[in-house]
Amino acid sequence: DIQMTQSPSTLSASVGDRVTITCRASQSISSWLAWYQQKPGKVPKVLIYDASTLESGVPSRFSGSGSGTEFTLTISSLRPDDFATYYCQQYKSFYTFGQGTKLEIK
Amino acid sequence: EVQLVQSGAEVKKPGESLRISCQGSGYSFTNYWIAWVRQMPGKGLEWMGIIFPGDSATYYRPSFQGQVSISADKSTSTAYLQWTSLKASDTATYYCARSGYCTRINCVTYSRFDPWGQGTLVTVSS
Numbered sequence: 198d199i200q201m202t203q204s205p206s207t208l209s210a211s212v213g214d215r216v217t218i219t220c221r222a223s224q225s226i227s228s229w230l231a232w233y234q235q236k237p238g239k240v241p242k243v244l245i246y247d248a249s250t251l252e253s254g255v256p257s258r259f260s261g262s263g264s265g266t267e268f269t270l271t272i273s274s275l276r277p278d279d280f281a282t283y284y285c286q287q288y289k290s291f292y293t294f295g296q297g298t299k300l301e302i303k
Numbered sequence: 304e305v306q307l308v309q310s311g312a313e314v315k316k317p318g319e320s321l322r323i324s325c326q327g328s329g330y331s332f333t334n335y336w337i338a339w340v341r342q343m344p345g346k347g348l349e350w351m352g353i354i355f356p357g358d359s360a361t362y363y364r365p366s367f368q369g370q371v372s373i374s375a376d377k378s379t380s381t382a383y384l385q386w387t388s389l390k391a392s393d394t395a396t397y398y399c400a401r402s403g404y405c406t407r408i409n410c411v412t413y414s415r416f417d418p419w420g421q422g423t424l425v426t427v428s429s
Contacts, residue, residue: 198365231415233348240398240422241348246415284348288402288413291362292338292350 199223199287203295209303214275218298220268220285229289232261232270235297236281244283245270275300305329307337307399309420315389315427322385323423325399332380333357334406338416339373339384340398351397354382355405389427396422 200223210216220230228248233241243252245261248268258273272279280302285295310324325337339351352363356375363373375382382399400416 229413233416235348240419241416242419243415243417246417252415252417286348286350286416288415291353291364291413292402292416294348294350297347 199226199290199293201285201287201293201295203283203285203298205298206296207299207301209301210275211303212275212277216272216275216300218270218283218285218300220263220270220295222266222268222287222289225265226287226289228264229287230261230263230268231286231288232259233284233286234279234281235284241284277302305401305418307401307418307420309397309399309423312424313426315425316429317389317391317427319389319427320385320387321389321425322383323397323425325382325384325420327380327382327401330401333377335404336402336412336414337375337382338400338402339371339382340400340416340419341395342398342422343395348398351384353402356380356382357405389425391427391429393425394427396424398422 202221204219230248232245235241244255249261260271283298287293306328308326333356336355338353341349351367352373354361354373354375372385399420403411403414
């Protein structure tokens with residue numbers, strides 16, 4: 198099993214801030230990584246896939262980077278709509294999600 | 304439009320059986336894998352298992368093996384998640400999602416989950 202560890206678990210930030218969430222894999226997953234956003238009571242939405250490819254329709258303030266075992270999701274300038282929980286997911290070998298990062302308003 | 308539509312919320316008692324569904328439309332259902340994901344109240348996302356409706360090949364995360372069964376009906380473009388004896392700890396929202404594909408030309412076995420069904424809330428309580 199490939200384990201995925203996200204940090205931090207909770208992140209407090211303000212509108213306009215630049216934030217970064219990190220995801221580490223227990224073994225190399227090349228670039229087989231996706232990032233999802235989930236708001237309370239809503240369906241997860243894919244933001245980034247293949248580590249750095251922006252899903253169609255996702256604002257360009259979201260970006261992803263990394264390969265191997267270390268990955269980051271960056272939001273360049275937080276908007277009110279961005280406060281949500283974010284998950285990484287590996288799809289190198291079956292599937293594993295990270296435990297989630299809750300992005301809260303400071 | 305590619306869409307997955309899940310069956311409605313269920314309230315069951317411990318020990319009862321249940322089957323929930325996920326119907327695909329807007330694409331070739333038999334060419335894409337369908338995954339099931341559990342989200343317990345206030346918790347994160349857990350991949351449970353996956354099925355390829357084209358040949359019903361099915362894989363389970365070890366912790367879910369023997370606890371649930373996944374199946375698909377090509378004739379109705381519907382995937383199912385089934386329990387024979389529910390427990391209170393099965394209370395959760397269950398999502399289906401489309402992932403990789405396989406055609407005669409090319410196979411991408413693993414891929415991001417997109418789209419997702421709207422989720423089915425299963426409540427198990429005596």
